[in-house]
Structure formats: C-alpha cells, structure tokens
C-alpha cells in the first residue's frame with residue numbers, strides 16, 4: 001500500500017522552511033464521520049433528497065461503495081475505523097461467541113466485550129489520540145470498547161432499549177457533535193444512526209416505510225449542515241456520510257433450512273452460529289468436518305458451503321482464527337435457517353459484497369474536498385487512509401490505499417506550494433510508512 005505525507009505535515013514542515021503561509025499550519029481541519037446504518041447505494045433514487053443532493057453538488061459523491069464481507073454492522077464499521085479487511089481486524093461477527101462453551105452474545109452486549117474488539121487493530125480514535133488529537137464517538141460500533149486500556153476521549157453509548165428512528169434524538173446527537181467540536185475542540189467525531197437499517201429489516205428495502213425514513217435521513221443531513229454553518233465550522237470541518245452495507249429483500253420461497261437437509265444432524269456439530277441472515281459459521285465435532293461438509297455442499301442451489309481456507313480470496317474472510325472451519329452463505333435474498341425458523345425480517349444483509357444491493361453510499365463535503373465531483377466506486381477499506389490524511393495523522397498498517405481516494409482532493413494543495421519547496425516535498429513523499437516528525441503549531 002502506498003502512503004502519502006499528510007497535507008498537515010507538508011504544511012507544517014514547509015512552514016519550518018518559511019515557504020508557505022503560517023495560517024495553513026495553525027488551523028487543523030476537523031473531520032466528522034457519519035454512518036447511517038444500512039443505507040443502500042441507490043436509496044436516494046426513488047425519494048426526494050434535496051439535502052443529500054445539495055451536499056453532492058457542493059462536495060464529492062461516489063457512485064457507490066463496496067463494503068467488506070461479511071456485510072454486517074460491527075465487522076463493516078470496524079473496517080471503516082481501521083482500514084482492514086474483516087479477516088485482518090478480527091471483528092468477524094456482530095455476535096461475540098465461544099465455540100468451546102457454545103456461549104454467544106447479541107449485538108448490544110458484544111459492544112461491551114473489550115477482547116472482541118481489541119484484538120490487534122487499532123481504530124482511528126486511538127491512533128489519533130496517541131498523536132495528540134481529541135476524538136469522540138456517538139453510538140458508533142466499537143466506540144464502547146477499550147483498546148490496550150485506551151478509549152475514545154468523549155463518547156455517548158446507546159442505551160440497551162432504544163428507538164433508532166427518533167428524529168428528536170438524532171437532532172440532539174447532532175447538537176452534541178457541534179458542542180464537542182466548538183466547546184471541547186475535538187478533532188474527529190464518529191456519529192452513528194441505526195437507520196435506515198432497522199426500517200429496511202422490518203418492512204423491506206422497497207417499502208413505503210423505507211422511503212419515509214430516507215426522507216428523515218435527508219432532513220437530518222440538512223439539519224447537520226445548517227448547524228455546521230451556524231456554528232462557524234463550515235470552513236474547517238470535513239464531513240463524510242457513509243454506511244456499512246446495503247439491504248436485500250428476503251425471499252420466502254425455496255428457503256434454506258439446514259435442519260431439513262437429509263442425513264444432516266446437529267449432533268455432528270460442536271458449535272453453530274445460524275439464524276443470523278445469510279451467513280452461517282459451523283464448527284463440526286472432531287473427525288466430522290468432511291462428513292458435514294459433504295452433506296451440506298450442493299444441498300441447496302442457493303447455498304454456498306466452503307471450508308474456510310477455500311473461500312474466494314476476494315472475500316477476505318478466511319484468514320482469522322475466529323472464523324470457523326466451515327462458512328456458509330446464501331445467494332442474495334436467501335437467509336439461512338438452522339434448527340427452527342426464527343427469522344422473519346423482510347429485508348436482510350450479510351450477502352456477498354459483489355451483489356449490487358449490498359453496495360452502500362459515500363458522500364463528502366468540506367474544505368478538503370472537490371466540489372460537484374462524482375467518483376468511481378471503491379472499497380470501504382480505503383476510507384481509513386482518507387480519514388488519516390484529512391486529520392494529518394500517521395496511519396496504522398492497513399489494507400487500503402490513499403491513492404484510490406486522492407481524486408477527491410483538490411490538486412491545488414500541492415500545486416500552490418512555492419517552487420523552492422519542491423525538493424522537500426519530493427523527499428517527504430518518499431517517506432512512505434516511515435514515522436514522521438512531530439507536527440508543529442497545533443491549534444489545540
């Protein structure tokens with residue numbers, strides 16, 4: 001992967017050489033990362049979205065963004081925060097589980113299991129704080145956990161029982177974001193909304209209810225941008241609006257029912273994680289792997305069954321000890337039922353990230369972004385590199401490429417630099433992956 005010296009560092013270093021205006025250095029840009037869970041890439045195409053449209057006209061919009069596989073909430077959000085594929089960051093499911101005891105925890109409880117999250121890859125909050133920045137999280141997956149004993153500076157955590165769609169709460173969280181940027185002078189905040197995911201699950205992605213919640217998302221984007229203008233943050237705050245995955249209509253015919261497959265027995269399994277959308281994780285008992293594999297493989301035309309090491313490498317969902325020896329997933333629309341039928345959602349995600357209905361959105365606006373630009377699709381592993389660049393921090397090792405994201409950034413940053421600094425700029429651009437000197441003249 002190729003790293004570039006951050007703009008912040010370029011300006012800082014050049015100011016040492018007295019060749020760029022000092023004000024560029026003293027005023028670090030802030031970043032707000034917003035996720036609207038389950039916002040499919042084309043949800044704005046059948047609903048009036050004036051605020052999202054204005055944001056696109058004033059900033060950058062990707063045709064769509066490809067999430068990581070498996071396309072579920074915690075794993076995909078942790079890819080945004082770390083720039084790593086799921087097999088590399090290890091948050092492989094929304095549910096913590098233990099294959100020895102059979103224990104598993106739901107999404108909400110798993111948010112509080114530090115060891116599930118703190119497992120080798122640092123989220124950007126911690127990296128930024130170690131480099132002198134101040135950060136915040138509002139409801140963002142991964143924001144509750146401690147990493148090497150460190151946690152995000154300021155946070156709001158979702159209450160256990162919570163109405164995801166309460167617009168008053170959404171506005172209150174935006175007001176908190178503005179306060180944290182202006183009063184507490186945070187540099188980076190990650191803000192999470194549980195919609196349109198909840199509505200997409202309950203009513204399906206093609207429903208009138210989903211269109212209604214997209215209109216609410218759009219009003220919220222309008223409110224956010226209005227509050228940014230009112231608080232004087234517009235010239236210093238970069239806003240990215242993205243999501244973790246899309247949404248697919250669940251098909252109710254020819255369903256995949258593992259318990260009904262002939263000769264298959266749950267007695268041959270030591271552990272199973274089924275009934276969670278289209279993905280299943282199975283650990284057969286000792287000596288039973290081949291037996292279970294041969295029974296399940298080709299048992300249903302819409303079911304994919306893989307030994308983990310044989311999963312297509314493009315999915316990046318094999319190389320982690322937490323991933324069980326057998327991985328199952330259904331074709332788009334087909335969820336996997338286990339012992340009993342307990343899944344009744346009309347919409348679901350978790351499917352192959354190649355499927356168009358799993359693609360999601362990426363929008364950005366602010367002083368660092370070009371205006372009115374539509375960029376080609378890219379993978380979500382690349383967002384982390386962009387966030388680090390915008391914040392002027394040195395990234396941890398990651399799987400993304402800043403080069404992919406550079407077309408969004410105006411070239412005049414580099415072009416505007418005086419001739420005499422060219423040599424120094426060239427030198428610094430070769431410092432890929434090298435630690436950089438401490439930044440100077442920080443604003444906070």
Ligand SMILES: [Zn+2]
Nearest residue numbers: 037038073244
């Ligand atoms: Zn989600």
